[in-house]
Amino acid sequence: MMKTLTQVLKSKRAQAEPIIVPYIMAGDGGLETLGETISFLEKNGVSAIEIGVPFSDPVADGPVIQKAGLRALNAEVSLRKIIKTLQTITSNVPLVLMTYFNPVFQIGIEAFIDELKNTTVGGLIIPDLPYEHQALLTPYLEKADIALVPLISLTSSKERIEKIVNKAEGFIYAVTVNGTTGTRHTFDENVGPYLQQIKSQTDIPVLAGFGVSEVKHVEQFMQVCDGVIIGSKIVQLLHERKEAELAKFLTSIREVKVRA
Template identity: 55%
Template sequence: MPYIVAGGNGLERLEDEIKTLAENGATAIELGIPFSDPVADGPIIQKAALEAFKHNVTFQKIIEKLQVIHSPVPIVLMGYANSFFHYGLEKLLVDLEKTDVKGLIIPDVPYEHRELILPKLAQTDIALIQLVTLTSTKERMQKLVEVGEGFIYAVTVNGTTGIGQTYRDSLNEHLAFITQMSSIPVLAGFGVSTREQVQRFNEFCDGTIVGSKLVASLAEEGVEATGRLVAELTGKNE
């Protein structure tokens, strides 16, 4: 599942980016909402968010764009609580009815505060995705998995997103443990940037999320080259 920043290269390119990612093997797309203080994101994604602001991209404009384009695969919106609450959850869910958005990731809304959001999603087909981190206890992992919808986001490092992460030796066991507990797919993310990493994590969970590598490629190499990169990461051309 690729992660890209909505409007990082201008909203006029978003439809082409989504279609190209899907055509080259993406089974869903995580679409980041630009934010001024993205506490979970590293410098590449932070830079893309700033570029989006230079293009006058807003959450409202992103939703308006999603209302008029079609994605071949489900879209998962990733953003911070401030963005969602400022937009208004009730209004957002109404506005999303005619889009391909099927999930929300809000990393700064912890398990204990999920009731701020879950009741509003009850009458929709939109899932609230739970994140499981390396610092989560086994008891907490169990709670997160039990309430999980859509898929479980297994965070692979302590810290922010970015290329060149060093993974701990026990990560394979950690991913396998979560996958064994979960009745829904488990996807590993943060720092994944090579075909070898994708293959490694796919042995222990159901899929991987690649973000910073693709965000940088879209900005520096363009849409077609990024499509080829996704095909390489997924093994679509093998």
């Protein structure tokens, strides 16, 4: 059975709309603001929301998100507390939880998935869980409406990409840089062909992430994939309480034309 996250994003694509997924750090500014932030982003037309879990050793995160994670950790935010908060929040767009594997292991994989069933989380990203070890989670996800979102890097071989996309759910997180998250102005010339290669092998929506921070980036990537994930810019604007600027930015990228 197709997971809800996949259905929602495919519907966006069918309507020729760019798929826009903002990333936020849960607990940056206090967990009591999480529901308000989700509601704000939902009202501004996003397709789904990626919710980051603060972690002491975030190997995939750049400086902006690292600082947000530290602020949340200093406020004693944890995966358990985030899940309890999410159980009290209703969202009309799918939520995608991004966490490293250690906090999940500490809770217990089965207990973790069971707790998520009582939330509107429809996707799960674990950047330090290799594709070869996904079987640690997949048995518990079979009866849950939660997609395990795969990441594909620029250095992935054609054979590895083929293996990953064949079992993909939700969307494919196509990492557009070799390194950590963070705003940037340009991308390697190989990114376009790389995204086209992934998209040619799957019907699952392909989203470009890492470094996406300007309207021109969205315009560039919407020629070769289905949408974008935007993290550092969103996190920074929320931290600086520049909601009006963020709303204007989200409006601009929603208006980007999708390649026919």
